[in-house]
Amino acid sequence: MTRSFNQQFDQHGVWRRSFAKRLKWLSGWLAENELLDQAVAERLRELEAQMRTSKVMVAFVAEFSRGKSELINAIFFAGYGRRIMPASAGRTTMCPTELGYDAAHPPGLRLLPIETRLEPHSLIHWREEPLRWTDVPVDVENAEKLAEAMSKVAEVRWVPLAEARALGFWSDDAPDENPMPDDQGRVEIPRWRHAVLNMPHPLLEQGLVILDTPGLNAIGAEPELTVSLIPQAHAVVFILGADTGVTRSDLAIWREHLITEGDAGDTRIVVLNKIDTMWDTLSTPAQIDAQIERQRKGAAELLGVPLPQVLPVSAQKGLQAKIRRDAPLLQASRLPGLEAVLGEGLLGKRETMLRLAVDAGIAALRAEASRILHVRQRDFSEQALELQGLRGKNVSVIRHMRTRIEQEQSEFESSNVRILALRSVQGKLLREVYAVLGSTALKADMAHLAAALKRPGIKLSIRKIYGETFDSLRNNLREVQATTGEIQSMLHATFRQLNAEHGFTLQAPAEPDLMGFEQQLSQIEQSHVHYLGMSNLLKLAQADFCDKLVRALASRLRVVNEAAMTEVERWSKGAGAQLDAQLKERRRNFGRRLESVERIQGAAGNLDERLAEIAAHESGLTELQQRLNELTSLLTSNEAPAAPATASAVGVVSAA
Missing domain, CATH: 1.20.1330 (f41 fragment of flagellin, N-terminal domain)
Structure with missing residues (x-):
């Protein structure tokens, strides 16, 4: 039985918290035994920061009306018993929206006005300018209030052509891509340039970051999104409509904006959404499956991706099934299959990278601390030889x-x-x-x-x-x-x-x-x-x-x-x-x-007493080395951590 993305991310979070606890114990033990020199302390800080700040970003990309926001609701927010991301018919997410959690800031939705595009600064610059954002408090315990706050990412403005042109939403050179003006000659544009939701959702607390992107017109107006944010995502989920297949605008997004830096491997996942539109009472299940399979193969060929990376799903039925606890409908939606691929591919790869970094960091930390113990061992041996030369x-x-x-x-x-x-x-x-x-x-x-x-x-x-x-x-x-x-x-x-x-x-x-x-x-x-x-x-x-x-x-x-x-x-x-x-x-x-x-x-004190003290200290150093090996080995294993021995239990030999 496959585990959902949420379950696998929970397990990933448990591992990270366990590691943080063991690292804290090791730090205390090293300090107590005076092994926490600058090099060792630096290694500890690096490892702690790596585990604390390591994020897993999943970017969801699609043209309008492909069910992207509904898919995010189905995978991440079904526990609220309703939609959180706006997912009604037509255009919903009008600006790039990041969902994550930073405990240093209160829960809330931050909205960057679209007018900031007229100023010569990048999104990274604006992140450091809190006064230019509009802050919307959110009640994460109240699903209705949270959904109401998130509806703001769908807000639009109607502006004259000159303003739309200045903001990048109208191009005289590409008239086919321009939005349709109203009877007053105005154009619909997003009200906000970027949105950041900070909320203590269980997955977001563990380091997950979700990037929800708007359609082709909005993506094209923000080069930073294409050449900076999306390429840095650990996985990109590209959503198509099962009823439409790969349209011209879908293909434009794929070719122009989902740029692969090197070998993408399993980091590009194509979702064929809305398969429920093919559930026809006049067709047999086998005929429906054959039709879905044809759409999968067609999408894989057009986009040039392996067939296993094209996954059919019904986000709407999956969300409905989770809320109603309808197991047969959940299986029919094929949502669990997508969650398994996300979890095993994305999280598996990310955790492997983290574990490799941890192993290298712990090996270096152990080497630094062992070097200090070796110096002490050598000094005690030299001191013993020196004192033995005083006999008589x-x-x-x-x-x-x-x-x-x-x-x-x-x-x-x-x-x-x-x-x-x-x-x-x-x-x-x-x-x-x-x-x-x-x-x-x-x-x-x-x-x-x-x-x-x-x-x-x-x-x-x-x-x-x-x-x-x-x-x-x-x-x-x-x-x-x-x-x-x-x-x-x-x-x-x-x-x-x-x-x-x-x-x-x-x-x-x-x-x-x-x-x-x-x-x-x-x-x-x-x-x-x-x-x-x-x-x-x-x-x-x-x-x-x-x-x-x-x-x-x-x-x-x-x-x-x-x-x-x-x-x-x-x-x-x-x-x-x-x-x-x-x-x-x-x-x-x-x-x-x-x-x-x-x-x-x-x-x-006589000579023999002093030599006995030195011998005891040398023995204590051996015990310290053994305990160092045990504690550092715990950090690279999956075993339950045991409380470390205190300095008094093994003897603080450094102060001798």
């Missing part, structure tokens, strides 16, 4: 040992000049990285692109124009890669020297590989060039369209550059934190050695 020695020998330890300590501190020089050079090179990938450099590249796009005439050389821009962006990443290689060579040389001089176990972390970011740039380039096919090429003659396109591109490129800088910064911090940890341990070791000599010299 007189007071002058013990005093001489104290002088030698103090001299070693002084020489060690003087070697910090080399470490400071390393950090100075490292900081200078990192500043160069930030300059290459920072906002100033990106603005310059975008300015050159905008200038090229705004040259007079039809841009038949669009591939060349974009190619030059993206070659420059890729060269920036290669320049950064060369800089990190220079830093890496310097780290290797300095760490080898420090290891030889002071017995450290420093190991430069693996240099960041920026090739993946280059591939992301190539995919974004492919998206834009594909989007600017012949149907959109004429729009490049419009300066405001070029501005919107460049702003949308800049938004995506900024994310790539920031991710690359974060990768470089994480690598640099890892090297620095490792050095800080070993410097700290070495200084504590000098303190422990001096304390031991003082106790023996002052007869505060």
